[in-house]
Amino acid sequence: MRSEFLPFSRPQISEADIAAVGEVLRSGWITTGTKNAEFEQKFSEYTGAQQSVALASATAGMHLLLHALGIGAGDEVITPSMTWVSTVNLIKLCGATPVFVDVDKDTLMTDATRIAEKLTTRTRLIIPVHFAGAAVDMQPIRELAATKNIALAEDAAHAAGTTYHGDPIGKHGTAIFSFHPIKNMTTGEGGMFCSDDAELAARIRRLKFHGLGVDAFDRQMQGRSPQAEVLEPAYKYNLTDIAAVLGSRQLANLDQFNQRRTVLAQHYHQLLADVPEVQPLRVPNYEMQHAWHLFIVRLDIDKVGFSRDEFMQRLKARNIGTGLHFKAVHSQKYYLETMGAQDLPNTEWNSARICSLPLFPEMSLADVEDVVATIKEVLTA
């Protein structure tokens, strides 16, 4: 057994990252300012996005998007139940109705055919989720949304560095990234709203800081200029410069991080090939580059005779951490009680069987070997 606990995720922070943050802390300007502008600029360069707006979280970006689109009572928003709770919570909180769409059994991603079946005259927005670092097959979904004149926003929380048909996620349409500590790059907490709709991005920029039409930095630089007035009531979702400088540094290393994740994922695939009780997700066969945000396996609970939760506990007892991405949103207390049972067979099948194995750039190949050896041990224990 390992003597040290192996967490399922760990942010990769270098001494140079810490030094850059220290420099901002000493500079006299720590909230939204030049470091935010630099981070947004670099993120646009990396993704090819026309507009990037740095925010306090991806959840904040989703909230501002729903507000900007004026989504509320009587409106429907289509999204998978196999997602993080934040999206669905916000749809609920703005008074709209979440409409859950099922996912592919082996990629955990939805598609245009499944989404088309959920469209009604009330559908206002579709939020597909790029899952685990793979790309959703966006082209058919883009065509569907354009034909029906319905807004489309990609949940790109897992997709920093993912490409689709050769283009980075974020280049086309609207995509929202997360920089929570478990994601492929982190700012502690943070997010980025990317869009090729300049008007929408400008609105998000205004909504992120009290609806003033300027941010804290502009206010400082311009003094109490007349334009610092409320143009519309809004929120307080700006990112600090302390976080933004870390974001720029992490972004510069993102490809390197993701290459390392890819090597580790390949090692998992090789070693797990002879462990039929745990099945990794399938990598989609359309053209994309995987960012390997998560390495998810499905436990054959019928064959092994114990639950996924038991599997996770047994691994933890042997110093291997795991994660659960995700427990289907519709199966969680509030949604089960208010919305009732849903017909989402692939989502439910996976929700009972999925488990995220340790995967982060600082891991060694020996760590991967430890995880697989321990899995074999708990399967026979």
Ligand SMILES: *Cc1c(COP(=O)(O)O)cnc(C)c1O
């Ligand atoms: C992490 C995550 C979010 C939320 O990101 P925050 O920055 O924590 O708000 C949204 N969707 C998915 C799929 C996520 O994994």
